[in-house]
Amino acid sequence: MSDIHHLTGAYALDAVDDIERARFEQHLAECEDCRLEVASLREAAGLLSETTAVTPPPALRESVLAGISQIRPLPPIVHRTPVVQRRWFPLLVAAAVVAILGVGAALWQPWAPSQDSSLTAAEQVIGASDARSVAVDLGDAGNATVTRSESLGKAVITTDGMAPAPSGKVFELWLQVDGEMVPAGLMPPGEDTQMVLEGDATTATAVGITVEPEGGSDQPTTEPIALFDFSQAV
Template sequence: MSGEDVHALSGAYVLDGLTDIERAAFRRHLASCATCAIEVAELQETAARLADGAWSVPPPALRDKVFAEVSRTRQEAPIPAKPVARPQRSRRLVTAAAAVLLAAAAATGTFAVQERRLDEQRVQAQAESARITEVLAAPDAVLRSATLTSGGRLTAVTSATRDETVLTLTADRPAGADRTYQLWMLDGTTATNAGVLAPDVTTTTQLISGTAAADGFAVSIEPAGGSPTPTQPVGQVTVA
């Protein structure tokens, strides 16, 4: 791989589109190339921002409810009427206006809560992306991977000095009906849960802390929601 070629691998690196050899070479390159390290961080931030679209927004029914309330409230035309009727019309108009204002206030509050959650999620995603980049670019980072018996690959990039590991799972197919993939950190005969994937999810990247003493990492197929211990292991990476 030429020096010019390695600079063009940033996008494929972020999208996990490199072979193990290419990824290891590019990771070593990141340690000495600030330009590529910045580009990788920016691409990861962009990928995190693209996930914002998955957030839910206030239900459309809220808007319909506001207008339905307005339509049900009688709005009388300004025609001459007996003096005794004017206070009733006035009260009805005030009631309608109050209903609209209350509904609008509720909608505004809902939007504000959603916006705060989006901001918090964005900050968390950016912070984790930065930590993942630091582990991948660490001078002592070591990459190890294993093929899954069910099809796919489990990859671990470990930094002993940072006491952290970036664990990536890429499965060829979903785990099955009412089944899911579960990641594990291994310490001797003890397996600690390192993340349960949602049903039908086949790819994930997890940043795991406190891994300096770990013997390895594994993935298993478990009932939806995960298990306290592995029941159907399908792959393991040894780091000790």
């Protein structure tokens, strides 16, 4: 016997010859682990002796033999790291980083026009991170607010309870650029409106409203009824 420790089971069941018994008992005197194992095996064997033997049904033998001829044994399980996984893992990490950076860009530019196509042009200007507004009280004629975003280069006017223009006249909007009044569109008829002014409002210093003949004018023909000075914007 190359390893005498392997005799614990046979010794516990009294399945060794006289020579093996003598050698193993000599070993037991020096090996506590084997003594404990033999005691445990003898206890288990004693429990088995208390069970009642039952004769198996005749059909059991035929069923087992038939299964042996029909059941195919499973191949051994070999744990391998797929080459594809190792090859594609760096690419997946890179893709995750790109996705995170993309989300970050969206968070830092929530009002960029390309981020939400459901917003109107006026809503994009008013919601811009650099939007600044100037309000003017027109007395009995209502009030109006101009909001500008320099990053978008646009301005929006919003009126509340503003009286309509006199018959045969229109309200015309102007951008004041380098001291000159540049046409920026005609306000639609009605009390309340919100519209984006025409032209580039990036360098404008103010927005004006004048009363003009129908169809508008190339230059103001009257003094502004309201002037929105961007130096007072908040």
